[in-house]
Amino acid sequence: MLKRFQEALDQRKEAGILRTLKPELTGIDFFSNDYLGLARNEKFxxxxxxxxxxxxxxxxxxxxxxxxxxxxxxxxxxxxxxxxxxxxxxxxxxxxxxxxxxxxxxxxxxxxxxxxxxxxxxxxxxxxxxxxxxxxxxxxxxxxxxxxxxxxxxxxxxxxxxxxxxxxxxxxxxxxxxxxxxxxxxxxxxxxxxxxxxxxxxxxxxxxxxxxxxxxxxxxxxxxxxxxxxxxxxxxxxxxxxxxxxxxxxxxxxxxxxxxxxxxxxxxxxxQRPELENKLSQNIKIFRNQNIETPSSEISPIQAIIIPDNHQLKALQETLSAKDFLTYAVYSPAVKSGTERLRICLHSFNTEEEILEMTAIIRRFV
Ligand SMILES: Cc1ncc(COP(=O)(O)O)c(C=O)c1O
Structure with missing residues (x-):
């Protein structure tokens, strides 16, 4: 039984898609679902x-x-x-x-x-x-x-x-x-x-x-x-x-x-705070104005950048991470093979500077 489990894990490792639990990450959040920043809001x-x-x-x-x-x-x-x-x-x-x-x-x-x-x-x-x-x-x-x-x-x-x-x-x-x-x-x-x-x-x-x-x-x-x-x-x-x-x-x-x-x-x-949603949609606009190719909606806080080459995708994600930008690389089977992507989540608390710096790095890879 264990042999079968190990073989499946080895296959994933070889394909560069083995999932592991990483220590808590700190950096500039472009990967969480905390769209309005409530999870980090001290008043809340x-x-x-x-x-x-x-x-x-x-x-x-x-x-x-x-x-x-x-x-x-x-x-x-x-x-x-x-x-x-x-x-x-x-x-x-x-x-x-x-x-x-x-x-x-x-x-x-x-x-x-x-x-x-x-x-x-x-x-x-x-x-x-x-x-x-x-x-x-x-x-x-x-x-x-x-x-x-x-x-x-x-x-x-x-x-x-x-x-x-x-x-x-x-x-x-x-x-x-x-x-x-x-x-x-x-x-x-x-x-x-x-x-x-x-x-x-x-x-x-x-x-x-x-x-x-x-x-x-x-x-x-x-x-x-x-x-x-x-x-x-x-x-x-x-x-x-x-x-x-x-x-x-x-x-x-x-x-x-x-x-x-x-x-x-x-x-x-x-x-009581409609400004959070407004700030989020402004940040989405800033991201979209950088003209990075994506199938995502222009009003969505989730922006997917399709990069089917697993190694290229991994390299981009690691380059971003080295600059403190936390993003999520999504591999098959979480998405269909051939549609692997970098998943960016925008938030109300991201700054224009952060968005511009991140997109400048992405542009070097796509
Ligand atoms: C579309 C969709 N439905 C349901 C869920 C599950 O929600 P929860 O994280 O509260 O279990 C998620 C979260 O991953 C989701 O993205």
Whole structure:
């Protein structure tokens, strides 16, 4: 058994793509999902500290599953708050987006149903599909024609899974067109807003007022909100169904109240500081003005620079790192082979100088 493991690891090492856990990195952050800088914001940190000092019980465990002893009044209150903020009837909170996606796609579709996923959908959705008895079909990334061709052929109930802003390509889904197709073919549209929340207000569903057309949404709090956790936004029936049938919700100890309180505090914090989102979009413009070739959207904080040669990609990332610029080189199988890339994340706190210096180095390699 170990021999097989070692061979697989050796293969990765040879290809230059062995994953290892590195010591905590310090430098200029162009790789984290902390788009609005909340995870490093001292005012936010002190606000959370104050809440803990007033009520230290927030920090200790919840003592059980939400269905037994873990359903505190705090989690219920925050769920109502989140649902209200997003104009959905209900919200169900989780301690990670990964778990929220596992819950949704493992529980809702049954053995007669079909889950149609964008080929670039997050790994958590693929893993969830493995837990489901439903059939999974992929459609070409953001390709409406391909999606419609697939929908036309289905007789079963269909779920469509998309992200509003894709985490590896940094491009937006044609969400209005996909919502129209879902309506036309009576399919349930599920949208993961992990990277759009906080970057485009509360996300694209809120922006385009698609609450009626999007069957369920996933919002995550480990990115722009600088904390942890996730919410599924849905109606009463779907929430009740998940509470009854979603294993990732039922068979785990609820998070401590600190998590739920930090989520609500995060919403209040960003609502009072629209300048964070504005500063982020200014920084995105500065980056885009450097004319580096990318398939990413011009308004996305995630900018991908495709470099299929692993060694060249590694060299670029290491050169940047030697100058203190922290970026993320993404290799296959995290992305399709031939589309390996340097993934740059822009933030509200990056300076113009940093962006210009980094792009000058990148330009030498592409
Ligand atoms: C699109 C998308 N969905 C879900 C997740 C999982 O969220 P979390 O990190 O909260 O588990 C991520 C994070 O990697 C993501 O990028």
């Amino acid at each position: 940190q002190f606000k959370l500290l104050q809440l803990v000092q007033e009520n230290p019980k927030l920090l200790t465990g919840s003592s059980g599953s939400r269905l037994i002893s873990g359903n505190s009044s705090t989690v219920t209150e925050v769920e109502n708050y989140v649902a209200g903020q997003h104009h959905y009837p209900e919200a169900l909170l989780f301690y990670s987006g990964y778990n929220a996606n596992l819950a949704l796609f493992s529980a809702l579709p049954d053995r007669h149903d079909t889950i149609i996923v964008d080929e670039n959908i997050h790994r958590s959705v693929h893993d969830a599909c493995k837990m489901s008895y439903a059939k999974k079909i992929k459609f070409r990334h953001n390709d409406l024609e391909d999606l419609e061709n697939i929908l036309k052929k289905q007789v079963a109930t269909c779920y469509i899974a998309i992200e509003s802003l894709y985490s590896m390509d940094g491009d937006l889904a044609p969400i209005l067109d996909i919502a129209a197709l879902a309506k036309k073919y009576n399919a349930a549209l599920i949208v993961d807003e992990a990277h759009a929340f906080g970057v485009f207000g509360y996300g694209l569903i809120e922006k385009y007022q698609l609450q009626e057309d999007v069957f369920a949404a996933v919002i995550t709090y480990g990115k722009a909100l600088g904390v942890h956790g996730a919410a599924i936004l849905c109606n009463e029936t779907v929430k009740s169904y998940l509470v009854n049938f979603a294993s990732p919700f039922i068979y785990t100890t609820a998070a401590q109240d600190f998590l739920w309180v930090s989520i609500k505090t995060g919403y209040e914090f960003i609502k």
